[in-house]
Amino acid sequence: MPDHAHAAPLPAAIVLAAGAGLRTGHETPKQCRSLGGKLVLAHALDALGTHPGIGAVVLVVPPGQEADIRNALGDRAQGLHIVAGGSSRRLSVLAGLEAIAASQTLPEHVLVHDSARPLLPHAVIDRVLEALTGGAACTIPVLPVVDTLVATGRANAGQVVDRSALARVQTPQGFAFAALLSAHRGWSEPDEPTDDAQMLRRQGVDAFLVEGDSRLEKITRAGDHERMERMLSAGMVAKVGLGFDVHRLVEGSALWLCGVRVPHTHGLSGHSDADVAIHALVDAMLGALAEGDIGSHFPPSDPQWKGAPSERFLTFACERVSARGGVVDHVDVTIICEAPKIGPHRDAMRARLAAIMNLPEMKISVKATTTERLGLTGRGEGIAAQAAVTLRVPNGLDG
Numbered sequence: 001m002p003d004h005a006h007a008a009p010l011p012a013a014i015v016l017a018a019g020a021g022l023r024t025g026h027e028t029p030k031q032c033r034s035l036g037g038k039l040v041l042a043h044a045l046d047a048l049g050t051h052p053g054i055g056a057v058v059l060v061v062p063p064g065q066e067a068d069i070r071n072a073l074g075d076r077a078q079g080l081h082i083v084a085g086g087s088s089r090r091l092s093v094l095a096g097l098e099a100i101a102a103s104q105t106l107p108e109h110v111l112v113h114d115s116a117r118p119l120l121p122h123a124v125i126d127r128v129l130e131a132l133t134g135g136a137a138c139t140i141p142v143l144p145v146v147d148t149l150v151a152t153g154r155a156n157a158g159q160v161v162d163r164s165a166l167a168r169v170q171t172p173q174g175f176a177f178a179a180l181l182s183a184h185r186g187w188s189e190p191d192e193p194t195d196d197a198q199m200l201r202r203q204g205v206d207a208f209l210v211e212g213d214s215r216l217e218k219i220t221r222a223g224d225h226e227r228m229e230r231m232l233s234a235g236m237v238a239k240v241g242l243g244f245d246v247h248r249l250v251e252g253s254a255l256w257l258c259g260v261r262v263p264h265t266h267g268l269s270g271h272s273d274a275d276v277a278i279h280a281l282v283d284a285m286l287g288a289l290a291e292g293d294i295g296s297h298f299p300p301s302d303p304q305w306k307g308a309p310s311e312r313f314l315t316f317a318c319e320r321v322s323a324r325g326g327v328v329d330h331v332d333v334t335i336i337c338e339a340p341k342i343g344p345h346r347d348a349m350r351a352r353l354a355a356i357m358n359l360p361e362m363k364i365s366v367k368a369t370t371t372e373r374l375g376l377t378g379r380g381e382g383i384a385a386q387a388a389v390t391l392r393v394p395n396g397l398d399g
């Protein structure tokens with residue numbers, strides 16, 4: 001057996017999203033509101049899900065909402081464990097830990113993160129993972145206190161508290177999985193802890209501090225969400241990408257356009273399913289990100305892409321946008337051919353692209369034109385497609 005068959009799985013991550021968000025005063029729980037074009041809780045899922053050092057991700061949601069949240073997450077829910085939480089943060093963490101404990105091979109480490117801290121830079125995950133790899137059993141990202149601190153008691157109001165010995169605690173916190181599981185299973189204290197590190201400390205496990213990030217601020221009270229939305233849009237830059245592609249029409253091959261199988265006398269030839277429209281769209285997205293082109297990520301020389309559904313390339317491009325903390329604002333695809341007629345399939349194509357990209361249909365346009373029987377498309381030798389994508393990426397959330 002190869003060595004890696006015995007290796008422990010990558011660290012797991014628990015994303016907590018089972019709270020009611022009462023302090024925001026908003027009727028929708030804070031993790032289920034939309035922020036920067038996607039659910040608040042999807043931000044942390046994307047950050048953890050795209051991090052190469054993280055294995056299984058468990059999302060803990062309010063009991064009874066598992067199916068609704070799975071639906072709202074669309075393709076993001078693939079491979080995600082969604083479990084029902086408890087009546088306190090502690091019980092929700094326990095539910096996540098038990099879900100991991102039920103898996104066949106236990107991870108050595110686990111990260112626990114509040115979905116109410118949506119803006120999670122990969123650099124913080126890196127620091128937590130590095131500390132765990134270095135042997136820390138309990139790792140907390142912290143920020144220094146910058147304001148002067150004073151006591152608020154009646155007798156000592158205004159008395160300065162030494163802030164140099166204090167720090168503000170954030171998540172994701174990282175732990176030795178077995179230690180955290182036993183701390184949770186054995187918890188019998190009367191008070192409710194507000195995080196996991198304090199539970200381990202009471203068991204005598206030392207905490208190791210790493211640097212947090214000011215963007216990891218938690219949505220807690222009224223106005224926090226709106227402030228984060230403003231910060232997010234102020235820190236975003238718009239990017240435009242253009243894509244163009246042509247495939248040859250041949251007999252005896254299926255015709256795929258925008259992820260829809262279109263009945264026709266001919267189909268397109270190419271190494272994958274030759275969905276020329278999706279290829280143009282993927283190139284437009286990669287162009288907006290300045291991350292090469294479809295050929296550089298999925299070389300036609302690589303046999304694994306033979307006959308592959310092109311929607312896999314599109315899912316990859318969407319994941320690249322998410323990994324950069326970006327959002328797609330609009331997609332405009334033009335298919336250029338004499339036949340078949342695209343009009344009857346346009347709605348299905350928009351719906352299919354919307355499903356693959358996890359976007360509302362109103363953000364997706366599919367158009368078609370002919371070239372007046374001129375040129376290669378006019379002679380029916382091939383179908384061409386072009387695409388324009390506008391998206392926004394944060395200025396520097398990658399680091």
Ligand code: CTP
Nearest residue numbers: 016017018019020021022023087088092115116
């Ligand atoms: N959380 C949870 N299960 C609970 C309570 C909280 O999973 N029973 C999660 C929240 O969804 C949040 C994180 O723990 O992501 C931090 O908790 P907090 O900020 O207190 O969120 P809420 O409990 O939802 O808010 P509030 O206390 O204002 O009701």
Ligand code: MG
Nearest residue numbers: 019020021089
């Ligand atoms: Mg709470």
